[in-house]
Amino acid sequence: MARSVLVTGGNRGIGLAVARAFVENGDKVAVTHRDTPPPDGLFGVRCDVTDSGQVERAFKEVENAHGPVEVLVSNAGVTDDTLLLRMSEEKFTSVLDTNLTGAYRFARRAARGMLRARWGRVILMSSVAGMTGTAGQVNYAASKSGMVGMARSMARELGSWGVTVNVVAPGLVLTDMAEKLPEERREQMRGQIPLGRHGDPREVAAAVRWLASDEAGYVTGAVLPVDGGLGMGH
Numbered sequence: 001m002a003r004s005v006l007v008t009g010g011n012r013g014i015g016l017a018v019a020r021a022f023v024e025n026g027d028k029v030a031v032t033h034r035d036t037p038p039p040d041g042l043f044g045v046r047c048d049v050t051d052s053g054q055v056e057r058a059f060k061e062v063e064n065a066h067g068p069v070e071v072l073v074s075n076a077g078v079t080d081d082t083l084l085l086r087m088s089e090e091k092f093t094s095v096l097d098t099n100l101t102g103a104y105r106f107a108r109r110a111a112r113g114m115l116r117a118r119w120g121r122v123i124l125m126s127s128v129a130g131m132t133g134t135a136g137q138v139n140y141a142a143s144k145s146g147m148v149g150m151a152r153s154m155a156r157e158l159g160s161w162g163v164t165v166n167v168v169a170p171g172l173v174l175t176d177m178a179e180k181l182p183e184e185r186r187e188q189m190r191g192q193i194p195l196g197r198h199g200d201p202r203e204v205a206a207a208v209r210w211l212a213s214d215e216a217g218y219v220t221g222a223v224l225p226v227d228g229g230l231g232m233g234h
Ligand code: NDP
Pocket: 008, 009, 010, 011, 012, 013, 014, 015, 032, 033, 034, 035, 036, 047, 048, 049, 050, 075, 076, 077, 078, 098, 125, 126, 127, 128, 169, 170, 171, 172, 173, 174, 175, 176, 177, 178
C-alpha cells in the first residue's frame, strides 16, 4: 500500500534520490524545499527546518494531501567548515540547529501520528564524519554523532509502538555538499575508501528505502554505513 513519506531536503542531492526511490516504490512522497521550486513531479512543502512554525505548517500540508507521515527521512543538512580555533559559536550552533535540532523537530512531530497508527519508520541522515570525526568539522561531526544518540533513545521510546528509528551514515557522495570540499581533500578521501570511489546518491537511497520497508521490520537503533568502507563499520 502507498505510504505517506516525507523527506526533508528532498529537493536536491541525496534527499532527491531518496524521494525518487520512494516514488518508484509507489509511495506518496512529499519533500521540503526552500528558495527553489520543488522538483518536477514531487509534492513540495516549503519549510526551513530551523523554524518550528514552518515545520508544523509543513506537516499539516502533508497530512492534508497524503495523510499522516508514516515514513520520515530527516535528511536536510549543512556544513560550515573551519578549524576549531576559528569556529565561532554562531558557526557551531547554526549547524547544530539545522542538522540535529532540525531532525528532532521533524521526528517529534512525526512520532505523534506514528504512535497513533502503531507503525512508523524514522530514518536520520548522519555521516561517516559523525563516527570518525573530521578536522575542520567540529560542528558538523557533533551534529551527526548526536543523531546516533538521539535515534537510539527514540528507538527505545517508540519501539513498543511498532516504530523503528535508524541512522544512515554515508561517506563521500558527489552532491553540491561534497563539491564544496577542496578537490585535494576529496582525492585524499578517495584514497582511503576501500571501494576506491565516491558513492552515488542512489546507493544511499537504496539503503534508506530498505530501512523503511517491511523487510527491515526487526531493525531499529542501527547505524547503517553507506560509505564504500571508509568508516569500516563505524
Ligand atoms: P546538499 O547540499 O546537496 O543538499 C542539502 C539539502 O538540505 C538541500 O535540499 C537543502 O535545501 C537542505 N537544507 C539545508 N538546510 C536546510 C534548512 N535549514 N531547511 C530546509 N532544508 C535545508 O547535500 P547532500 O545531498 O550531499 O546531503 C544530504 C544529507 O546527507 C545531509 O544531511 C548531509 O550531511 C548528509 N551527508 C552527505 C554526504 C555527502 O558526501 N554528500 C556524506 C555524508 C552525509 P536547499 O536546496 O533549500 O538549500
